[in-house]
Amino acid sequence: MTRRSALPGFGLTLGITLTWVSLIVLIPLAALMLRPWELGFAGFWASVTEPRVLAALQLSFGAAALAAAVNVPLGLLIAWVMVRYRFPGRRIADAVIDMPLALPTAVAGIALTALFAPKGWLGEALAPLGIKVAYTPLGVLMALIFVGLPFVVRIVEPVIQDLPVDAEEAAAVLGATRFQTLRRVVLPALAPALLTGFGAALARGVGEYGSVIFIAGNRPMVSEIAPLLIVIRLEQLNYAGAASLGLAMLAISFAILLTINRLQRRMA
Amino acid sequence: MSHRLTRRGALGAVLGMVAGGTARAADAAALLNVSYDPTRELYRDFNKAFVAQWKKSSGQTVAINQSHGGSGAQTRSVLDGLQADVVTLALAADIDALARRGLLATDWQTRLPNNASPYTSTIVFLVRKGNPKQIADWGDLTKPGVEVITPNPKTSGGARWNVLAALAWARRQPGATAETEEAYLRALFRQVPVLDTGARGSTTTFARRGLGDVLLAWENEAHLARKEFGETDFAIVTPSVSVLAEPPVAVVDSVADKRGTRTLAEAYLRHLYTAEGQDIAARNFYRPRDAAIAARHTSVFPTIAMATIEDFGGWDKAQAAYFADGGLFDRVFTPGK
Amino acid sequence: MPRSHPPRHPDADAPIAGPARPAQRRWDLAALRRRLAIGLALSAMAILLVLPLVLIFTEALSKGLDIALEALAEPEAWSAIRLTLTVAAIAVPINAICGTAAAWCIGRFEFPGRALLTTLIDLPFSVSPVISGLVWVLLFGANGYFGAWLDRHDVRIVFALPGLVLATMFVTFPFVARSLISLMREQGAAEEEAALTLGANGWQIFVRVTLPNIFWAMLYGVLLCNARAMGEFGAVAVVSGHIRGQTLTMPLYVEALFNDYEWIGAFSVAALLSMLALVTLALRMLLEWRIERDRSAGV
Numbered sequence: 067m068t069r070r071s072a073l074p075g076f077g078l079t080l081g082i083t084l085t086w087v088s089l090i091v092l093i094p095l096a097a098l099m100l101r102p103w104e105l106g107f108a109g110f111w112a113s114v115t116e117p118r119v120l121a122a123l124q125l126s127f128g129a130a131a132l133a134a135a136v137n138v139p140l141g142l143l144i145a146w147v148m149v150r151y152r153f154p155g156r157r158i159a160d161a162v163i164d165m166p167l168a169l170p171t172a173v174a175g176i177a178l179t180a181l182f183a184p185k186g187w188l189g190e191a192l193a194p195l196g197i198k199v200a201y202t203p204l205g206v207l208m209a210l211i212f213v214g215l216p217f218v219v220r221i222v223e224p225v226i227q228d229l230p231v232d233a234e235e236a237a238a239v240l241g242a243t244r245f246q247t248l249r250r251v252v253l254p255a256l257a258p259a260l261l262t263g264f265g266a267a268l269a270r271g272v273g274e275y276g277s278v279i280f281i282a283g284n285r286p287m288v289s290e291i292a293p294l295l296i297v298i299r300l301e302q303l304n305y306a307g308a309a310s311l312g313l314a315m316l317a318i319s320f321a322i323l324l325t326i327n328r329l330q331r332r333m334a
Numbered sequence: 335m336s337h338r339l340t341r342r343g344a345l346g347a348v349l350g351m352v353a354g355g356t357a358r359a360a361d362a363a364a365l366l367n368v369s370y371d372p373t374r375e376l377y378r379d380f381n382k383a384f385v386a387q388w389k390k391s392s393g394q395t396v397a398i399n400q401s402h403g404g405s406g407a408q409t410r411s412v413l414d415g416l417q418a419d420v421v422t423l424a425l426a427a428d429i430d431a432l433a434r435r436g437l438l439a440t441d442w443q444t445r446l447p448n449n450a451s452p453y454t455s456t457i458v459f460l461v462r463k464g465n466p467k468q469i470a471d472w473g474d475l476t477k478p479g480v481e482v483i484t485p486n487p488k489t490s491g492g493a494r495w496n497v498l499a500a501l502a503w504a505r506r507q508p509g510a511t512a513e514t515e516e517a518y519l520r521a522l523f524r525q526v527p528v529l530d531t532g533a534r535g536s537t538t539t540f541a542r543r544g545l546g547d548v549l550l551a552w553e554n555e556a557h558l559a560r561k562e563f564g565e566t567d568f569a570i571v572t573p574s575v576s577v578l579a580e581p582p583v584a585v586v587d588s589v590a591d592k593r594g595t596r597t598l599a600e601a602y603l604r605h606l607y608t609a610e611g612q613d614i615a616a617r618n619f620y621r622p623r624d625a626a627i628a629a630r631h632t633s634v635f636p637t638i639a640m641a642t643i644e645d646f647g648g649w650d651k652a653q654a655a656y657f658a659d660g661g662l663f664d665r666v667f668t669p670g671k
Numbered sequence: 672m673p674r675s676h677p678p679r680h681p682d683a684d685a686p687i688a689g690p691a692r693p694a695q696r697r698w699d700l701a702a703l704r705r706r707l708a709i710g711l712a713l714s715a716m717a718i719l720l721v722l723p724l725v726l727i728f729t730e731a732l733s734k735g736l737d738i739a740l741e742a743l744a745e746p747e748a749w750s751a752i753r754l755t756l757t758v759a760a761i762a763v764p765i766n767a768i769c770g771t772a773a774a775w776c777i778g779r780f781e782f783p784g785r786a787l788l789t790t791l792i793d794l795p796f797s798v799s800p801v802i803s804g805l806v807w808v809l810l811f812g813a814n815g816y817f818g819a820w821l822d823r824h825d826v827r828i829v830f831a832l833p834g835l836v837l838a839t840m841f842v843t844f845p846f847v848a849r850s851l852i853s854l855m856r857e858q859g860a861a862e863e864e865a866a867l868t869l870g871a872n873g874w875q876i877f878v879r880v881t882l883p884n885i886f887w888a889m890l891y892g893v894l895l896c897n898a899r900a901m902g903e904f905g906a907v908a909v910v911s912g913h914i915r916g917q918t919l920t921m922p923l924y925v926e927a928l929f930n931d932y933e934w935i936g937a938f939s940v941a942a943l944l945s946m947l948a949l950v951t952l953a954l955r956m957l958l959e960w961r962i963e964r965d966r967s968a969g970v
Contacts (some may be wrong), residue, residue: 072864072867073779073780073860073863073864073867073873073876074867074872074873074876075775075776075873075877076776076779076780076782078772078873079772079773079775079776080776080780080782082768082769082772082773083769083772083773083776083777083788083792086765086769086772086773087773087788087791087792090795090837090840090841090844091791091792091794091795091841091844092791093810094806094807094809094810094841095794095798095806097806097809097810097815097816098802098805098806098809101809116659117668118664118667118668140715143708143711143712143715144712144715144716146708146712147708147709147712147713148712151705151708151709153709157956157959157960158956159712159713159716160956160959161952161953161955161956161959162716162720162721162952163716163720164895164951164952164955165720165721165724165948165952166720167895167898167899168895168898168899168902168947168948168949168951168952169723169724169902169944169945169948170901170902170903170904170921170922170925170941170944170948171800171902171903171904171905171922172902172904172922172923172925172926173727173902173922173925173941173944173945174723176925176929176937176941177723177724177726177727177941178723179543180543180726180730181722181723181726183543183544183545184543184544184545185542185543185544186543187722187726188718188722200543200545201527201528201539201545211719212719212720212723215719215720244700244704266796269796269797270796270797272797272799273797273798273799273800273801273802274799274800275799275800275801275904275905276800276903276904276905276922279531283527283528283529284486284528284529284530284531285526285527285528285529285667286529286664286667287667287668290529292799293799293800293801293802293905294531296799296801296802296805297407297489297531297801297909298486298488298489300407300410300805300808300909301404301406301407301409301410301488301489302406302488302658302659303409303410303413303431304659305809305814307659308805309805309809312799312801312802312805315799315802316797316798316802319797319798320797323797366914371930374930374931399914399915399916399917400914400915401912401913401914401915402913402915402927402930403913408913411830411912411913413812413813413814414808414812414813414814414815414818414829414830415812415813415818415822415827415829415830416830416912416914417827417830435814532930534929534930534932535930538929538930538932542934558932562932563932
């Protein structure tokens with residue numbers, strides 16, 4: 067092992083880290099990766115390409131991507147306001163952003179369902195417009211926007227902080243409109259961070275369970291998310307099937323994160 | 335030096351966790367009853383009565399611990415090592431699954447009277463005040479504009495009884511074939527906007543969240559819902575045909591023998607068949623097996639024509655044909671047919 | 672980056688065109704834009720983040736404070752609170768200590784596989800909570816790889832405290848390490864190396880030099896880790912066994928109460944959990960303020 071620093075403690079801390087990572091992350095995930103092959107490759111493939119599974123994966127990844135896509139402009143707006151503007155209550159508002167991280171997901175799910183159900187505060191207001199949120203894929207989207215928002219804001223905030231104001235001013239002096247400054251100067255500088263935020267919100271949304279099952283409706287082929295299907299398979303004592311789906315989700319998530327990382331490196 | 339330290343720290347952490355786990359396991363004067371969702375109120379009452387009775391007859395103080403959840407989920411937990419002395423589940427198929435893995439004898443259903451089901455129930459409709467959609471029987475559920483609430487048969491035992499009751503009706507229609515049965519089920523589930531994972535979730539969706547026009551529910555659950563959410567706001571409709579649901583009970587041999595709780599566990603389940611146990615069941619809207627006690631509650635339990643699980647060839651067949659992966663329920667949700 | 676041509680747009684706020692009127696209009700526009708942005712951001716946050724919270728407290732208090740407090744005084748509620756605190760009290764310190772160790776080794780040294788290790792530490796964030804519970808069942812359940820051995824020795828891991836702790840540790844694994852690694856890399860090792868030349872040993876360097884520098888960031892990570900540990904639902908639901916009064920954590924107890932039709936009780940416990948979340952956020956706010964103050968004092 068090479069260590070470029072003269073500081074002590076490399077062996078000790080590396081030992082602790084490796085033990086910790088192995089015990090809590092690697093060994094358990096290895097168990098997950100071993101289990102599906104009881105079915106053989108064909109069995110594994112068949113079990114993750116059932117129409118119902120594909121529909122669930124499509125919903126989980128589609129809704130998570132859409133939610134992340136909504137969260138990027140929304141998170142950018144909120145981060146911008148928090149960093150660039152001073153207004154009364156800013157600190158409290160800034161703290162509230164972390165609410166979805168601090169609030170238990172099941173509680174969030176129950177609360178969102180109560181809000182958007184036909185009899186709920188918001189559900190009642192939206193019903194005359196013909197918009198149904200609870201028990202539809204829209205409900206899944208809503209819950210995922212909720213859980214993903216802080217990831218985008220927290221990742222973008224420090225980058226906005228470091229953004230040199232001179233560049234914007236220069237652009238303004240050169241006669242650029244506010245919109246042009248935003249599009250040509252600010253956005254390119256923020257793009258890598260926005261992409262990271264998108265990836266983090268997406269990764270979080272794909273696996274989300276607690277807040278979604280209450281509001282989703284859980285109809286096969288329509289509003290059934292992939293993690294629920296894992297639970298259903300588990301309850302049918304189909305361990306290998308549950309592990310297969312888990313592995314497939316993990317693989318897809320990983321591929322997406324890798325792609326995002328690569329895109330980012332190209333940008334930077 | 336550093337490596338040894340690391341290893342020792344990790345070992346200590348693991349050992350600490352293990353010690354915490356074993357401390358709790360060795361309490362012999364306690365039973366764990368692993369049950370399904372709608373029996374919460376029943377066993378709350380029954381446990382109180384049994385603890386008092388046991389204290390009187392043996393002088394021993396016992397504690398009955400309860401675990402509730404979807405019948406399938408509970409079965410999975412027991413299989414994975416949840417230390418249940420007794421299981422009281424929604425359908426025999428779930429206890430069969432435990433027996434197949436050797437947790438209890440395969441003849442468990444003959445060890446207690448009445449197929450080891452001390453109480454029965456059936457499937458009824460719960461509708462809103464005044465029955466605005468005029469739902470009287472299974473045929474009305476597939477009319478345009480009727481929204482039906484039922485839990486997911488994949489995860490809920492009660493929902494599997496719902497499907498069987500619906501099939502029992504479809505089967506008795508003139509000119510019924512396997513195709514018409516499947517078509518009816520397809521039409522029925524087209525009306526379902528939400529599939530909750532458990533019976534309790536569905537009741538909440540229907541009664542509290544105000545979704546749907548009719549809830550397919552356990553008879554006991556329908557009565558309880560009226561009690562909880564307002565007797566005037568909801569009404570029970572009994573269909574022309576339903577199914578005789580027999581929720582079974584059993585001692586889990588492997589656990590009871592290891593923990594030395596067999597005598598207690600057997601006495602506990604037997605007590606369900608006594609006059610006191612039967613009366614508690616009836617008061618919690620489960621149909622008692624005891625004719626004398628049933629006679630006292632005839633107003634709550636109307637006579638309905640009921641199919642039994644034997645009409646579907648037993649649970650093994652029914653499970654494989656309707657609820658397993660690729661079974662009838664999965665086909666009903668596959669588009670394009 | 673190619674710089675764009677100075678554009679000529681009819682609406683361009685040309686600064687050279689100078690007298691009073693355009694400047695006035697520009698100020699108005701800026702203020703308007705500012706108000707619009709703040710208004711939009713705050714109303715989105717109010718609907719999305721605050722309204723659910725308001726709903727929880729409204730429901731919990733709908734029959735009065737007494738009833739809500741009564742629900743919290745139930746022995747089963749107490750046992751859920753105790754269990755949740757116990758789980759967090761074991762999982763969070765272990766993750767904090769190991770996370771700090773990981774930050775030291777990744778933030779201060781170059782070694783092959785460092786990037787891989789960082790990715791592995793981040794991995795639990797992209798794993799579904801359901802899987803985080805499932806893996807422990809696959810390992811330690813009666814049908815798991817170590818199930819038979821554990822059963823012979825009468826050791827219970829899943830459906831008991833150790834399983835809950837392990838599932839929680841998996842889910843909250845990255846929080847502390849993640850908030851420290853980037854900070855330590857940013858800070859660099861100059862101060863520590865200086866201390867080393869002055870003859871300090873490793874422990875002294877860590878306690879006297881590193882810890883003061885990373886303390887607030889570490890606390891921030893611990894806070895979020897703790898909030899997640901107490902609020903986790905999906906992962907612990909798989910390994911809990913749902914034994915009332917024994918293996919129900921607070922979030923699972925909320926669900927159990929819902930299924931008992933105990934609305935007030937469910938929302939009361941949910942409100943208590945939300946209060947914990949609010950305390951977390953308040954502490955975070957304080958931390959942020961300290962960090963900012965330290966930073967400005969340091970510069």
